[in-house]
Amino acid sequence: MSETIEKTEEEWREQLTPEQYEIMRNHGTEPAFTGKYVDAKDDGAYRCAACGAELFSSDTKFDSGTGWPSFTEPGVAENITTRIDPSLGMVRTEVLCARCGSHLGHVFDDGPGPTGKRFCINSCALDLEPAEEA
Ligand code: FE
Numbered sequence: 001m002s003e004t005i006e007k008t009e010e011e012w013r014e015q016l017t018p019e020q021y022e023i024m025r026n027h028g029t030e031p032a033f034t035g036k037y038v039d040a041k042d043d044g045a046y047r048c049a050a051c052g053a054e055l056f057s058s059d060t061k062f063d064s065g066t067g068w069p070s071f072t073e074p075g076v077a078e079n080i081t082t083r084i085d086p087s088l089g090m091v092r093t094e095v096l097c098a099r100c101g102s103h104l105g106h107v108f109d110d111g112p113g114p115t116g117k118r119f120c121i122n123s124c125a126l127d128l129e130p131a132e133e134a
Contacts, residue, residue, distance in 0.1 A: 005051045005100040016050060023122050024050050024102035027087075027094070032067025035123020039063075043131040045075060049124060051100035053079040056119065056126070064111075064118055069126065071119040072111050082107060095119060 012025050022028040046056040057075035064070035074080040085094035095104045104125045111118030
């Protein structure tokens, strides 16, 4: 993805719901076990709720028990970027949409499988595009 999307905070505020704005533009976190995709098992592609970039695949989603949708790896690696987040007295790795710069969640090194990663993502930063029925 070469094209990035830049909008003013005013434009984001108009486009996103108040909860999405708080999380995606103000780096908030939705309360655990409240998001619509925590227990989602549907096949499909999870897209950025702000710009539509494809971010994660349902193939790598797993039950982390944390209360947030969790993935072992990005679906489209070039659409995801990370940076160190030293807030709240911890050093965490923040996960952002590479296209629009919106906050998605954090990634931790305690995930299952070969990657060992746990991408811990806010439901309201995601939009599931269901796979076509065969
Ligand atoms: Fe985005």
